[in-house]
Amino acid sequence: MSSTLPDSCIVHQFSKFADLNEHEINLLKALEKDPRSYEADQPMAIEGGKAERFFTLQSGWACATRTLADGQRQVLDIFLPGQILGLREISFDRNLSEFRTLTEVKACPFPRQRLTEIFDQAPRLTDLFFLILAREQSMLIERVINIGRRSAVERLAHFIVEMKVRLNVDTDKFVLPMNQTIIGDTLSLSSVHVSRTFKVLRDQGLLESNNGDIHILDLDGLIEISGFDRNYLDSHSNWARQD
Template sequence: MSSGVGESCIVRHFESYAELSEKDRRLLLSLEDGPRTWTKNAIIWSQGDESDGFYTIRKGWVCAFRDLQDGTRQVLDVYVPGDIVGLREFAFQTRISSMIALSDAELCPFPKSHLAQVFASSVTLCSTIFMITARDQAILLERLVNLGRRSAREKLAHFLVEISHRLQRTNAQVENHLSLPLSQGVLADALGLSAVHVSRTFQEFRTEGLLETGNSHVVLLDIEGLETVAGFDGCYLEQPVSELLLADPHPSSASLP
């Protein structure tokens, strides 16, 4: 168990959505297991494993993927420090995708069995979980548009800009939001492109001064330029509306119609 509220992954993430009471903080802290570590390229869980909870990423990068019958892989999403992983499988008994560490990573588990206590104890925490899942869904919808309707240049630029924006929102402790530990292979699998196509597009972007690549990293040099290439509109990354957190969960009878 974490030793203090300030060290809690889940508390820090929830507080990015809403102001928590001391009771809410202590409840989350009491239910969160201590952080666990994985080395780069380690499988965190595999498709078909028991879906026993979700995790908050304390350090490092991970990605969700599905292996296909022809031996190829589809990367479903890349997760950055501060993100929550595993909530999509809340209603399932087994994992519907696999998760791998893209770098050395430290994740804090939150067992699924503890969610019932959260739902019963705090309207604020329950509402926050719904807001987190709504934002996750919005990212998935934008990813569908990116995969289906944009050119290779637009796909790659959009994905890189999105990751940079997500880093800035979820984890202030990251020193450089412009250096992404993403290989060309991971990007190809995430965008439905061949590694050759990604390499060619990277070469174009390097020539245009938009980014640099090397050592399985991408360094973004010109975010605005990449946003222009992608036609990027970050409205789907905005914080969800939080008015429901301010609503009185027990309205008086006088206010009822």
């Protein structure tokens, strides 16, 4: 599966919430001008740096991380094509987290004031940005629950199902371009523990994994073992004003 969506990635994402008119589509497409390429494992914005811009992700995978004083790292968000990096930090002068690429990435930086201009020109997009931000917050809350209350096996099973749902793949196979260290930093596990947990899932006949290639053998089993409920990922809402 390609990690790049056709036409406009951001329009594709926002269209999940509402039928966009031509004016709204053009405003969103304007956020995808001047794309820049980034190598894998490269910072796009540093923690503590001046928060001047957002990034629209056109292709590739990226993440948001926080690093503690002792060097431990926590991955807070995994970003896929069409997402905007930095929305949760909109009210802060300094970046609360680092944005880092997981793969080769093409992204479009744009200044923060551009959002204000969009809100002035298309008020309904304000609603949709709010819904997008709420969905990202729900994913973060679920990750907190995952880390705090689920076992290692449950965490990894839940994460695998979440990524399948977010990628919207029709088959049971997909690529997870995250090494065991990054997965561990996402689930608060050591890389050794991640390796052992993958083995448990393989031994139970739930999945196969090989260098980032994931093949789900028993989706219902993964859902049952992890208690996965996709409500926090659903993007349908009647709250936004109508066109």
